[in-house]
Amino acid sequence: MRNIILSRSTASDIDSQVNKVLRGLGNPEPPLRLEDVRELLKLDRGYYSSTDDSFLRETISKLTVAGTQVLKRPGLLLEAVRKFDLRALYLPDRKRILLDQAQPDAKQRWNEAHEIGHSILPWHEDLMLGDHEQSLTPGCHAQIEAEANYAAGQLLFLQSRFRVAANDSTPRLDSIRALKGRFGNTYTTTFWRFIEDSHKDVPMIGLIGSHPRFPKEANGAIFRHVVESPAYRLMFDSLSLDRLRSEILTYCQYRKAGPLGSCEVSITDKRGERHVFLFESFSNTYDCLTLATYQRPHARVVGF
Template sequence: MSRPDDHTVTASELSAIRERADFLLREACAYGRFPTPVDDIVAAAKLQMEREVSLDVNYLTRMYRAVSGKIKRAVEKVRGLLHFGARMIYLDLSVKQSKQRFVSLHETGHACLPWQRDLYALMEDGDAELDPETDQAFEREANVFASEVLFQLDSFQEDARSCAFTIKTPIDLAKRYGASTYAAIRRFVSKSQYVCAVLVLEPPVYEIGRGYTYRLRRAVCSPGFEARYGLVQWPDVFFTKGHGFASRLPSHFKRKFTQRCRIPSPVPRERERFYLEAFDTTYQTFALVFPESELPTIKAAVRP
C-alpha cells in the first residue's frame, strides 16, 4: 500500500506558506545562492541547530523524559526535533546531508508559520498534545514550507523549464539546490506544466510466477495529469510478467537509467499508450510517465 499523502495543502494555505517562505528567503539573502544556504535561513529564523549530538534512540529517550510535551516530532520518522523553548533543532546526523537539510527546513517551518508557532506557544507549559488531524495538517504544511524554501519558490521550476523534459533534469538540479533526488523529482513533477506523473517504487523482489514485483511507495502527479485523469487508483503492486509497464523498469539493483520508451498505459482502464523513463537508485525506483499525446507539446516547448 502506498504511503499517505504528506504534501497536499489548500490553495489558501499554500499562498500563506509561500508568503512566509519568501519572507525568510529574503531575510537570509538566499535567493540566487546555490546550494540553497540552509544554515543562513535557519539563523534568519532565529533558530539554532545542534551539530554535536546525533538524535539516536537513546538520546531521544532522554530528551523526551526531560522535556515531555515541548518537542515536536518531525516528518514520518524521528529525523529531526524542534525544542520550541530553546529554539533548537536536533537532527539525526546518520542520514544523508540532503535529508538533514530538508528536515532542518521542515522544523523551521513549524517555528515560522504563525498559526503553528502561536498554537505551540499556548501548549508550551503543559502536557497537551495536538489532535491527530491537526498534527498531520501541520506536518504537511511544514513539508510544503521546506520544499518552497529549499527550491527558492519558483526558481527550481524556471531552471527545469530551460532544460530537456527528462528524468535526468531534476537529478542534475538536485545537486544545484542541495536537495535529495527524491525531493527534486517530486518538485519537478508536481510543478510541471506537462501531463505527467512519477511513481516511486520499492526495490524489486523476485516472485516465482510473477517475475520482479515493484510495490508502489508513492505517486506524484502534475496538475495537468490530475485534471485529465482525476484521482487515479494506482495498483499497489506492479509485476514484470504480463505487465508491459513493469517489464521495462530496471531490475538489476544498480544506479541505472531506462531510456524513454513506449509502454501500455499504467493508468487503470486507460487505453492511450504512455512513455516511460526510469531511474533506479538501488533503494527505490522512479518511473516518470506521460501520455503519448503529450509528446508533441513537450517537443514544441521553446528552450534557450
C-alpha cells in the same frame, strides 16, 4: 501514500512566509545554505541518537511551555521517536531543531528544512505545543506535514528559481538529475518538487520506492509514495498500485543501479478517453524513481 496537494490559499500563505526568509537572505543563489537560514531565524540545531537517548532525554525533560513542564514522563516521547522512526524534531519554545545523527547528510538537509518549515508557519506552533484534540487527528497530522514539506521544498528550491529552471527543461528523468546538482538537494526531493511545481499543464505521476525487481517489504509492496501533479489530478483518476506495478514490470531490468528501462503506457482519463504516457525508471540503489509523463492522445483506429 499519495501526495496531498495544498489548496491555493494555503500554498499562497506558505509562499509568503518562505519569501520573507529568502528576501531576508538577499535572494541567494543555489544551493541554499541552511546555516544562513538558521542564523536569520535565530534557530538552534542539535543532534540526537535513537540508540543513545541520553541527550534527547535531558532535552525533553527540560521542555516547558509558559513555565509548565510539557511531559511528566519524557520517556513517552522517546518511545514515539523509536516507534514512528522520527528523523527530526522541532522544539518551538526553545527554537531548536534536533536531527537524528544516524541519517546521511543529504537526508539531514531535507529533515532540517522540513523542521524549519514548521518553525516559519505561525499556525503550526499551537499544534506542536500540545493541542492534542487536533494534533492527534490523522488527517490534521497529514495536512501539517504536507504543509511543512511544501515549505521545505519552496525554501530548498528557492521558489520560482527552480520552477523557471525546471520549465526550461523537458519533463524527463535526465532533466531532474541535472537540477539535483544545481540546487544541491537529493534526487528524490528534486524529483518530487519537479512533479508538483513545474510544467503545470503536463500530467505527471512519480513513484518512489524500492526496486520493482527486488522489493524490500515482506509483502512485496514497492511504493512508499505516489506523487501526482495537479494537471494529472485534474484530468485523471488515481491508478491502483497493482496496475502501476504491473506496468513497470513489463520493462524494468534487473540491474541494481542506473536506468531500468522505459515504456509507453495507455491511461484512460475521467471522460473515458485514452492517452499515452511515457514511463521511465531509475535506481540510485536506495530508491527506485519512476516518472510517467503525458505524451499525446491515443491514436484512434478508424475502420473502412
